[in-house]
Amino acid sequence: MPSRRFRWLVAKEFRELMASRAFWLLLLMIGPLVGHGFITAVDTYAEASGIAGGPAALAQGLSPLDGIFVPAFGAYDLAVTLLFPFVAIRLVAAEKASGAWKLLLQSPASSATMLLAKGLTLLAGWVFAWIPGLCALVLWKLYGGTLHTPEMLNLLLGHLLRFVLAAGLAVAAGAIANGAASAAIATLGFTVGTWALEFIAAGRGGVLAKLASYTPTAALRVFEQGQFRPGTVLVTSAIGITGFVAAGIWLHEGRTVRIRCLASVALLLIFTLFVVSASRLRTAWDLSENRRNSFSAADEAALARVRHPLRVTVFLSPEDPRLMDLDRNILAKLERILPEMEIVHAAHFRSGLFETPGDHYGEVWYEMAGRKSMTRSTTEQIVLDNLYQLAQVSPPSRTESEYPGHPLPARPRGAAWLYYAAWPLATCLAGWVHLRVWS
């Protein structure tokens, strides 16, 4: 049971959040943003399901996760990147600017307690902002759609971690920067930096690619693809928590800048060690209903019998789309099953365009127990048959995919009214009542 003092601290933060025009603007904008994504997705899904009487897509290709909720909830990625940081920064920077923080620093509450109260309040605000997203789930069920609980909870967890990361960064920026404007620039600069990192890493691979796999967008993508990776959960949480700890260090204005810098360096070292350890975790679970991140159950059973380490040498440049196919369709799935696996990227040039045929460009070599074989294919069955030969394991008899698909030829009835009219009106009314009448 939290103490009375802590409850009042949370109440103070919540009142400050509700007094923030930035928060009400975020609420106002999130409804139409989610609504647009949801309505467009349901319409497209309905057409792919044959609502217009035209040729329908294969049922197995229709998944509510991909077709509806990843695009609809994409609005939250946008909001947490471009809108939410302003709300989080205000919660810290306003108290610094108004002198309130000087009063609080002298109170019996520790900085950690006060930052925890801020974090919980931001979480409450973010949950509030998720009402349109949760409405999308309800509407989808009302239309007759299906939901696969594990993959949906996993997607929501991904968005929660995306929030933790964004909150940590924004609070740290608010604490370190001199004013809210500088903090906002720093936060957006970080976001743009991660986009640049992803762009550069896509063409270079190696350490940069590893680093880029933990950028906010890339981390969320893991959950959007139905994967649950403890490594991603730990690294993302660590970034967010490190942000809050850094805020605690820098908000302690009674310490010299030198001491605060030293504490930050120590924090960075601990963070780096933790992230390096966590990123080595290869464990991952495929929670998607259509098992898109897994081989068939029969293949997984056969591969589980492979005991030898596998070495894969890839002669494809990071920019080559075939490498992306190979990574997603083969290597990522193999990494989750095989006990030991090493991947070597051996292309000589950044772009494969100028490699000579003698450089083996395009080849993928698989090596196991002293036996080697090469294939240029990125097709799952060809590569797996190749591996079974190397491992001297008999290939399983394969059946058709067990995923039936969930076509739904339904229009998004009532969604436009809810997202474009009811939500903005309700938000405006609640905001007006709160800001004008109660405050």
Added chain:
Amino acid sequence: MLLKAQGITKRYGNSTVLEDAGFSVHEGEVLGLIGPNGAGKTTLFECLAGLLPADGGSVEFRGETLAAGHRKHALFYLPDGIRPWADQPVQWVLAFFETLYGRPHGESNALATDLKLERLLKSRIGSLSKGEAKRVLLALGLLTPQPLLLLDEPFDGLDFRQTRDVMALLRTVPARGRTLFVSIHQLVDAGRMCDRLVLLSRGRVVGVGTLPELRSLAGLADVDGTGLEEVFLALT
């Protein structure tokens, strides 16, 4: 002795704002800190409170060295010119402070009455005039329980009547077991309010004591009717 500060020094680059400042605060007194604008009064308070890192010096509280990180247990510093939680109503902020410091229920209401804040309880702090906001801040300061209360310009923004009322209220604080250390730029107010005075000029303490002691220090002991202004001018 409640608090003893020795050798407090603060520099910003090449500029020395406080240089070897030292003085004592006695239990139950009202000590005044006077000095011209830019003398370093606020910096001294912030260094004492541990809100600004000093480049040198030490603080003892009841004979024990008090590290900057532990000052909040011994003293509370109320800055001048701040406007905290501007969007919140006065009543709520007072109740928040009352709870934060575990004060008896109803103490904030009593202080609101003493400081004539009843009419303002439902107003947002951001909508208050300078004098009203100052009285709310004083209420916050008086709600804190630390033995030593540092008030930076407590009468700034108050009119004559309010200054007189607040001064009377502050004079009752030592009787309730707290010690006051107040910075005042109005020398007349300082003379009426304080038991002893610390004179600060260009970051240096140029005199500490009662008005007669300061007169002697300034060599004006024999001049009849010498006020604090003359003493201050003589010493700075």
